[in-house]
Amino acid sequence: MRTLVVLAVAALTATLAPVARAVDHSKGYPGYCRNATGVTVVVDFQQLGGTTIVRCDPRPTRGTGLDAVKGAGFQIEGVVRWGEGFICRIENRPSAVEEIPVAGDDGYREACRDTPPASAYWSYWHAGNNCQWEYSQWGVKNRDFVPGGFEGWSFSLNATADTNPTPRIAAVRPGTTGQPCDAPDEPEPTTADPNARQPGAAGAQNGAGGGSGGSTETSTAPGRDALPPPKPRTGSPDRAEADDPSGNVAFTGGEKARDVTEVVREQSGASDYAPWAAGGAVVLLGLATWLTARRRKRSREA
Amino acid sequence: MIELDHVSFWYHGRESPVLDDISLSIGDGELVLLAGRTGAGKSTLLGTLNGLVPHFTGGHLDGEVSVDGVTTRSRPPREFAHLVGLVGQDPLAGFVTDTVEEELAYGMEQLGLPAQVMRRRVEETLDLLGIAELRRRPLRALSGGQQQRVAIGSVLTTHPRVLVLDEPTSALDPTAAEDVLATLARLVEDLGTTVILAEHRMERVIPFADRLLYTPGDGSVVDGPPPEVLRDMPITPPIVSLGRLAGWTPLPMTVRDARRRAPSLLAALAEPPPRPPLAPSPRLTASGVVVRYGPTVAVRGVDVELHGGTVLAMMGRNGSGKSSLLWALQGSGPRQGGTVQVAGKDPKDLPSAEARALVGLVPQTASDLLYLDTVADECRAADTESEASPGTCRALLDRLTPGIDSRAHPRDLSEGQRLALVLAVQLSATPGVLLLDEPTRGLDYTAKATLARIITALTSQGRAVVVATHDVEFVATVADHVAIMAEGEIVATGPTAEIIAGSPAFAPQTTKILGAPWLTVDDVRAALREPAR
Amino acid sequence: MLARYFLPRDLHPGAWWVWALGLAVAASRTTNPWLLLTILAVACYVVIARRADAPWAMAFRLYLYLGAFIVAMRVLFRFVFGGAEGSTIILALPEIPLPAWAAGIRLLGDVSAESLLGGLYDGLRLATMVVCLGAANALANPKRLLKAMPPALYEVGTAVVVALSVFPQLAESVLRVRRARTLRGGATGRRFRALHAIIIPVLEDALDRSLRLAASMDSRGYGRAGRVAARARLATGALMIVGLIGVCVGVYATLDGSTPRFLAAPVLVAGLVVALVGFRLAGRRVHRTRYRPDRWRAPEIVVATSGVAVAVAFFATSGVNPTNLNPSLVVLSWPLLSWPPLLGAAVGLVPAVLSPIPEPVTA
Structure with missing residues (x-):
């Protein structure tokens, strides 16, 4: 009972609270991280269109890739089936009304119900400072970020396992150009278990760690539904040097990004009164049902 | 119409044939009564008429059976559906659909009749059988008599030339039975249908029958007009036994005929033998018994006293609460109010093993209690359950009905034998009170006589026996006291002679012919001053 | 003509089934609780307004209970097995540590509002589909539906009809035999014996009845279709x-x-x-x-079309405004709703008004 009350209050305050701006500006700050604490998160929309966003999550404690991208202020959405274990929208891209030219289905729309197809999804990269981008072998909840390093998100459209596009920002913090790449070795996953954690990372003690997703079916291995485990990168040992920072595309810190909730609301064409009308209709119908049932019961017994 | 030409039938693996070289010819528009002991081949003979025997039941059939020129050898029973309508013993088991109207139309649907014809015939049949207001009722909610009429209607809609009925009134109370038989008589009169009817309680049908077929049990059939065949039949309704006793010729077939000859017999009779008075030792006392099933009240505050050495008969139409009362008295059925005392205890409070040692009950479907493979196994189980010495049950069974094979499967026994087995099982616990719920259903005259003898033996041991039944003749033979129930209350109770002699529906044939104090033919026989004939 | 349209009669069962399936298909396209609740309310009202007074129609509330059970189980699963997906933590329960072989499963722990709501929406969708099917069962006599099947499937339909009537008989048999068991002293002996003593008479009884039914159907001409x-x-x-x-x-x-x-x-x-x-x-x-036979007349077409219209409306809006059909749980807020799907769901209410009342059952 108390839970319901809390829930109702939370829902109410959420609607009444000042609307959060897209890119939660209370979390993280725009631009690269200034020092080796925290992690820089790069989001490259690639063919979706839109300016790349770079923000820093300054947290001094350890955290997973999911903590990093949320801590940097990005607003993400996971699939209904796996929860936030698989991210399908960042900053509401690709949105529910957006049509993506996937090979074989020109008007494909991402409904975020199940795992996105391998031809249109957000690929997850990471790199130590001054290192080459590496395609992550672990899921976003199953590995810790590299302090002082980079977390990268790049939208992969119609690419194969070997040709996923890397983020077009070099993983180099300003002022550290020329330093050697210093990232710890990340052992590869040995099983296909979505809940296995990267060894060496701190175990899952508190809640936000590598728990099961929001659904009950996570005890089955991803199998047919998830992406095939990524092939190990050939010929690129993880100690390669980073790209030249002068090849970066234009980026912003997301200061002027539009409010996600408002965008979603606009896209959906939702009306403010429709929920009230629905609620009223349900109450009215319930009342009518009860009255009709009573009347028919009386006439039946008469 | 129907020709049987040297017909013999036997089941595979059996030595003796069920039907042995039978030749019969039944004409158009006759009402034929088929009588004989249980297991003597009545049902088999009826089955040959539409081909169920041998196509459905298996076995080997010699000779020819032809209906309206078509022989049953060549075609399966479904090809005879437009010629022969067969109504089985249990109408509810033969219903295919849910409601009355659909059941009536089912046969016509299978024959492929056009829709307009079907609708007209359904309306006609509803009127003919007087069930027009029942047309939308679900079949399970009908009373026994209504179900039987619907079953007859469902085969009538196809306008068959022959109507075959296997014991149509066995489960009905007297009034419903009269209804059904009157309907059948009217069918024969008005529609000219040939009706062939197998019935144990012949007394109701004999007035209407044109011919009587009797199967003695050796595979043959005795055929002729009823007075001739009845003269020599070993089992007869009371009116015929009375006629034979008094030497009337020709034998009277109806009560009216017999009553015209009655004064001469009455003059020769002495006082009727008195029935023994009530023994003043109540074995079971029940007061204010109330039984409810949800909102329905089955028994409303009934008081009963059962004395040792007497037989109480409970009569009343179906649904008047007889079964509920018996179950409540035994202690296994629900009882929402009132008290029952047997030997100082209330059977409801005792565990069932002890309760059955005080009050034994034989339910309506006696075979519900039997679940083992042989008679010997059942007896052994009964001995264990009753904590009696081994062999008690078998000894009881031999005394009740001798000659039952220990290795026989209980389901292979005849109705009477099965009833005897269940009685032995229940009696092995030596209860002081025995309750029998509709024991006479499906029994022929001989089996009923055996049962009457068993009950008399039990009462001579000092037990109290209650029999719930419709069968007036049986009550007249065996009961000392009668209680009539209606709507959960006992409306009349008293000595047998008082209760059943007065009302026309409940009077046995002897009373209808000779008047009040005479209940059975045995009474008359005992009272004759000089021996008859 | 209007009077003839509204003459009390039982509609063709196919019409009600098309209507109910249309609603169920529409419910399967969305997890928006407003829409699901509206569809649920529409189904309940139409059932109460147009169901017959027969016993088979009174089982509708069982489907409602089943739906409530489904919702409760889904929420409970989210509660126990996977709570902290969102940022609004309602309850901070201690997590129960599991042995290493169950490392992927998490018991209790923090419970967040978003995950509970996710379970609620999911369960509500399934519950709505179940209730729609229950509505079809309550409005259309199942046996008449079997009668309406094409002649080619007649034998299958008859087998199903006969099987449907076996169960109440079996239940009644079991009750009778159990009562009779107490007459023999109740459950003395091992469990197996007691079960044996109930099953054998019931099965024998069932076999007897089915043989008698078969003989009766054979005598009445069942299967007289001729040689093919x-x-x-x-x-x-x-x-x-x-x-x-x-x-x-x-x-x-x-x-x-x-x-x-x-x-x-x-x-x-x-x-x-x-x-x-x-x-x-x-x-x-x-x-x-x-x-x-039941015929397809104007009211049947109206009822069936309304169900199809609801489904079509939902399919159409999913192409135009897909966000409403699957509200996101990223930010905890009331789910959004636009007018088109809501009005589409309301079309399902048409049979409550524009169809004749069922045939009154005489006692």
């Missing part, structure tokens, strides 16, 4: 089976968004056509007629 050549029977049987498989595949492909498009509409239509051809061919050889 074996090859013709084989051909029509094959056509029907292939057609039904095609229909199954097509329906699955239509409802599941992720299968290739060529499997959806073309296969569905082709399967339907093949199955119908098979039915017609098989039915032509059957010489059975129907007594008072």
